[in-house]
Every structure is written in structure tokens, then in C-alpha cells.
Amino acid sequence: MSVPTPGDIASATTTRNAHLVRKLTAERQTAIAELAAAKSDLHTARKHSSRAESALGMLVRSDEYLPPSQRRTAGIRDRSASRQKAAEGRMYAEALLAASGTVLRAAEIALWNATADDLASAQSLPTGFQAEPISRPTYPAVLAAFEFKAVDRHRDEDAATGWRVTRPGPWPREFVEQVVYNWAKADGAWILSDYAGVVFIATPDRVIELWPVREAPNEGDVLDAALSAYGLRSHPDDFDGVTFRVMAADPAITDDVSSRPHLLMYAGELANRPVREHTEPWSVHLHDETGEYVEQIYAAPAELGCAEQSAACARAVAAWMARTTS
Numbered sequence: 186m187s188v189p190t191p192g193d194i195a196s197a198t199t200t201r202n203a204h205l206v207r208k209l210t211a212e213r214q215t216a217i218a219e220l221a222a223a224k225s226d227l228h229t230a231r232k233h234s235s236r237a238e239s240a241l242g243m244l245v246r247s248d249e250y251l252p253p254s255q256r257r258t259a260g261i262r263d264r265s266a267s268r269q270k271a272a273e274g275r276m277y278a279e280a281l282l283a284a285s286g287t288v289l290r291a292a293e294i295a296l297w298n299a300t301a302d303d304l305a306s307a308q309s310l311p312t313g314f315q316a317e318p319i320s321r322p323t324y325p326a327v328l329a330a331f332e333f334k335a336v337d338r339h340r341d342e343d344a345a346t347g348w349r350v351t352r353p354g355p356w357p358r359e360f361v362e363q364v365v366y367n368w369a370k371a372d373g374a375w376i377l378s379d380y381a382g383v384v385f386i387a388t389p390d391r392v393i394e395l396w397p398v399r400e401a402p403n404e405g406d407v408l409d410a411a412l413s414a415y416g417l418r419s420h421p422d423d424f425d426g427v428t429f430r431v432m433a434a435d436p437a438i439t440d441d442v443s444s445r446p447h448l449l450m451y452a453g454e455l456a457n458r459p460v461r462e463h464t465e466p467w468s469v470h471l472h473d474e475t476g477e478y479v480e481q482i483y484a485a486p487a488e489l490g491c492a493e494q495s496a497a498c499a500r501a502v503a504a505w506m507a508r509t510t511s
Contacts, residue, residue: 213296216289219492224282276503280414281496287402287410288492291460294401301383301396302334316379324365327378330397333361340390361395368393404463405430405456407491411499417506419450421457428457434471436506445474448482448502452494463491467498469505 319327335354340347356364361384368374368386377385384395402410408430409419419430420442429451433442449472450456453465469483483501485494 213289213292216285216292219490220282220285220289222285273500276415277496277500280411280499281492283410283414284407284492284495284499287407288460288490291401291403291407294399295459295461297381298398298401301381301398316377316383316385319376319378319384321366321369323378324362324376327382327384328358328362328365328395328397330382331358331400332356332398333358333384334396334398335361336394336396338392338394355398356395364393365395401459403457404452404460404491407460407463408450408456408467408495408498411492411495412502414496415499415503417499417503423457427451427454429454430456432502434506435510437510443476446479447472450498450502460491463494467494469498469502 332355335352335356337351337353338348339351341349365376365384365386369376371388373388375385375387377387379385382397384397386393386395405419405421405428412419412432417432417436418439419432422429422431429449431442431450432448433439434446434448438445449470450467452458452463452467455465466485466487466489467483468481468485470481471479473479482505483498485498485501489497
């Protein structure tokens, strides 16, 4: 009996959890559409901003040689206001684009994890696309996920498929690394990987599959992506069952945030749910240097989606900071 070839180790063609895959596929398509809309909004905002910059430059150049008393200062102020409005629109569009991209990534990863779980549950040895041998220097990159679904297949003549299947996982990355390195020393064992990052330990009578469970961005990550477009960053934290994103009320402060006036941002006292479970709107609350509650400074419209809420929330926080720290 020969060692399975790379062509023998591949993706299972099994019946999938159709309902979940359809649901996650629909969420992915929605996220793609939202991302495309955000890109369009950003393109429009950049175009308007460029026009405002150009118009202001032409106006200033046309007034350079006029006496000061005749310069159209009012017109310049109007143009400047237009430029400011266009710049604000561009920043919001960039925040929406960043948030939408994060929502799409969460949908992609959720779809992969659901599909991988279904594929790993196949009772027969996977067949289909190619997997290739990998070398020891590439192990750390291939084994980069925090957790793996493990499937252990032993040849069994009495089994209907010829294989006896057990699923001992999930296994943490550290344990998987040790398993792979130990098997790499065994005679006749092949270490392979396919294009999706699934690792296979193959011998003539045994195949261990290691399916990476990828960590999807959560709702707080979407909010932080929008904040980053304004040059702001939040950090995850929790207290007494409440999870939230926290940042200093003064954007210049990055250390020891909790001992300074700070902002807590959460959606129904949570900020770490999967993106698809973001069903309550973001709100932003000011606390003083002792942690005492001061006031709510913003609440996002409940009818908006996670990406739009996050972009609107980031815009409101940036505007509030500009007013209070200027």
C-alpha cells in the first residue's frame, strides 16, 4: 500500500450544511455590495474635494494682484467652507470604506469556517484539488491560525468508506505545531498543504487533517477600522460583563487612558459580538478620570448597518474631539 499522493489529499465533496452556507453566502454578497457602494462614495467624495481645492486655488490666484481692500474675502471664505465640507465628506467616505471592508472580511472568514467545518466532517478521504508537500521553514506561516479543527482518519477495512474517522479537535496552534514537527520526523510521513491552508499529515494508513479556524473581525473591529480613517484608535476592554471599546477623550493621549477622561463605546453593553450579530446601535459615553459617568455624546441611528453605524460614530467622535480639544 503506497503513501497517498498529493492528488489523494484534497477538498472533500460532501453534503454541506446548506442552510448555514446559503445564509453566510448571502451575508458575503451583501457585504460585497456595501463595499462597492462605499468605494463609489469615496470616489465621489474625493472628486468633490479635488474640485473644491482647485476652485479655491483659482480664486486665491485671481486675487493675488488686487489691493487688499478689494479682495473677495467673503468669496474665499465660502470656497474655504466648501473645501472643508468636501474634506469632511471624503473622510467619512474613507471611514465607511474601511468599515465595509472589515465587514466583508468578517463575512468571508465566517463562510470559510462554516464550510471548513462541513468539509472536515466528511466520512471519506477527501479527493479533488491538489495539495503539495511543504518544507519545515514554511510551517510557521502555514500554521498561523490560533486554532485548528482536527480530523484523524485511519484505514479500516470494516468501515463502509474504508476509513475510520475521529475528530479530536479543536486543537490550539501550539499543540498543532508540536504534532506537525513530531510527525515530520517519522519515516514515510508526508506533510502537505493545499491552497486554502489545510495541512495534511499523510502515511499509508493514516491521514490527519488540520483545518485552520480563522479569527473573524468582530463588531468592535469594524468600529475601530472606521476610527482609524480619522487617525483615531480604540482598544477592547471589559468590566463586570460589559464589553466596550475605549479611547482617551484627548486624541493626543495614548497611555494610561483609564486614569484620564475617556470615551466608552458599546452597542447594548457589548462590543465584541460577531459582525452579523450587531443588532443594537453604537453609543459613545464620556467618563471622567475616576471612571465616573459624565454624559452620552452620541448614539448611532438604529436603522443603519454595522458599517454605516461605525462610520457615523467615528465621524461624531472626531467632531466632538475637535470641538473639545481645540
